[in-house]
Amino acid sequence: MTDPTLRVLIPSEKIQARIKELGEQISRDYPSGRLHMIAILKGAAFFLADLTRAMKRDVFIDFMGISSYGKGKSSSGEVKVTKDLDISLEGAEVLIVEDIVDSGITLNYLMHVLDQRRPHSIRIAALLDKPERRLRPVHVSYVGFQIPDQFVVGYGLDFDEKYRNLDDICVLEEAKAAAS
Ligand code: IMP
Numbered sequence: 001m002t003d004p005t006l007r008v009l010i011p012s013e014k015i016q017a018r019i020k021e022l023g024e025q026i027s028r029d030y031p032s033g034r035l036h037m038i039a040i041l042k043g044a045a046f047f048l049a050d051l052t053r054a055m056k057r058d059v060f061i062d063f064m065g066i067s068s069y070g071k072g073k074s075s076s077g078e079v080k081v082t083k084d085l086d087i088s089l090e091g092a093e094v095l096i097v098e099d100i101v102d103s104g105i106t107l108n109y110l111m112h113v114l115d116q117r118r119p120h121s122i123r124i125a126a127l128l129d130k131p132e133r134r135l136r137p138v139h140v141s142y143v144g145f146q147i148p149d150q151f152v153v154g155y156g157l158d159f160d161e162k163y164r165n166l167d168d169i170c171v172l173e174e175a176k177a178a179a180s
């Protein structure tokens with residue numbers, strides 16, 4: 001696909017290689033116990049699919065819908081659950097799987113919500129982290145890549161629901177995107 005508004009930041013091969021490493025590390029860190037991997041819809045569905053297949057142990061998967069963003073590029077600051085889990089978390093090792101941590105508003109909220117369901121432990125795995133943008137504290141145990149403060153799309157990440165199915169993670173060039 002040639003789109004002049006897109007510049008590749010992390011090519012597909014690098015994403016896949018890093019996910020393999022993360023999968024192996026997480027498998028080592030959770031040698032036993034009931035591991036629930038919860039992807040935040042919709043962006044993290046791609047990461048969850050590849051990460052779980054890079055793992056060397058059984059996992060449960062589930063999905064949660066959270067909305068904290070409007071249609072644009074910045075957070076509304078409001079968070080709500082739009083789809084809840086199917087499986088109980090009581091006594092489970094929970095790993096939240098997220099595409100990107102930006103302000104931290106979504107994950108900070110979600111950690112509090114899920115903590116009340118009495119899991120044995122909760123950690124976060126995020127493919128991307130933009131630490132410069134943080135407004136609320138979030139501890140991310142597994143990070144794929146730290147990236148600068150740029151708006152990215154692809155590999156699950158969207159702009160107005162577009163670009164999720166790109167293999168690479170790309171920067172959406174501001175000026176050109178605004179003009180289109
Ligand atoms: P936070 O609550 O500000 O940390 O926002 C996290 C959510 O915002 C992510 O799950 C994404 O859906 C979205 N988001 C943040 N930064 C980007 C980006 O650069 N591209 C696409 N979506 C983003």
Ligand code: MG
Pocket residue numbers: 040041042043044099100
């Ligand atoms: Mg998201």
